Amino acid sequence: MTLSKRSRPYIIPEYSLTGDLLSYLNCGLQYRYQNKGSLPPSTPVQLWFGEFIHSVMEEAYLEWRDNKKKRFPWDWGTEIREIELEINRRLRARGLYPPPRLFCPYTSSDTKKGLCPDENHPHKLIASERTEAAINTWGQHLFPLIDDAEVKLKSIRNMPNYQDGVSRSNYYGITGVIDVISSVNLQSAPTGNLILNYIHQNEGLQKIVNNLSTPEYEIIIDYKGMRRPSIDSEVKLHHEWQLLTYAWLRSQQPKSKKIVAGIVFYLNELALSKQDIGELKEEVLNQTTDVMPQGLDLKAIQNWKQHSSVPPLSVHFKEQRSIKIIPVDQDYIRNALREFDNVVNGIESCVLSEINGNNITSSWTPTPNKKTCTACDFKTFCPNPDRKYTPTIP
C-alpha cells in the first residue's frame, strides 16, 4: 500500500508595510534578527518616540473631539502633560520604556532624580517639546479634517516571480495602518486651514485637484517621529512608496473617495536636537535638502558650531520642513507597488535560502549604514557592520 503524502499547508505570507517592508529596506540582516527571530531591540529610541508621538497625537485628537478642547495653543503643563503620562503608562505596559534624556516620566510629587537633570519634575525634555509643537502647530489644522484615524488596511497581491513547487505561495498579503484619513469637501473646506493651503499650493497637486469629478477628496496622513530625510536618501523614497501604497490599499475600500495626496509629518523638525541640527547643516551646505533655509534661518544654521545649543529657527521654516506632500496618481502608485513587489521578492528569496539549509548570515544581506548600525543590537556579531564595534558591559 502506498501512503499518501500530506500536502504542504497553504500559507499566504503577510507583510506589513512598515514592520516588514520598510524594516527590510533599512537592513535585511537586522530585519531577520529582529523580526523573524522576534527579538525586540533593547535601545529602541526611534521605536519608542515613533510609538509615543503617534499615540499622543491620536489621544490629543480624541480630547479635541470628545472634550471640545478647540482653543489652541494648548498649555503643556496643564493640557498636554496628562496625555503624555497616560501614553507613557500604556507604552510601559507593552515593555517600551523611554530612552534616557528624551522624556521625563515623573510628576512634581516624585522626589528622586532618576535620569533627569535634577529633582524638579516634570522636565520638558525634547520628546515633550516635540509633542507640544506638533499639537500646537498641526493639531488645530489637522483635527478638523480628520475623518478616520488608525485605519487598518489589507489586500493581496500576486507573488512576484512565482515558481510552482518553489515559491511559498502564489499570493502575498500586504497590510498597513493609516494614521489619519482626512476628508475634504472643496465646497465647504475651512478657510485659512494651513494644511489645505499647503495642499492647494503644491504644484504637482493642482492638476489632480482641478481634474476632480466630485468636490470631495481624501488625504492620507502619516506621522513620523524623525527629521525630514535628505533628497539623496533612500528613506525619502521609501516614505513616498509607503504613502502611495496606502493610497492603493485605501482605494480598494468601497467607502473611499478619490485620494489626491499623502502627507508625511516629520515631527522632529518642529524641535530639533543638536544631532539633528548638525545633520541639517551638512545637508544645507551640500544642498541635499528640498526645503532650504533663507535669511536669518540660513545664517543661524551656517554659523552653528558643534556642541553649541540649537539656534532658534523661524516658525514658518520649521512648518515647511515638517510637512511633506506626496501627490497621488496612478503611475506613481503603480511604481510604488512594483518597488514593494521587488522587496517582497527579496525577502522571499532570503526565506527560501534559509529553508534550504543556508545559514542566516549567508541568506540575509546586511546594509551597513552609520545611523542604523550604531543603534543596532546585532552590531558586535554582524559580519559586516559600518565599522568595528566591541561588546560593552550593559
Ligand code: SF4
Ligand atoms: S550592524 Fe548594521 S549591517 Fe549589521 S545587522 Fe545591524 S544594521 Fe545591519
Ligand SMILES: [Zn+2]
Ligand atoms: Zn524629570
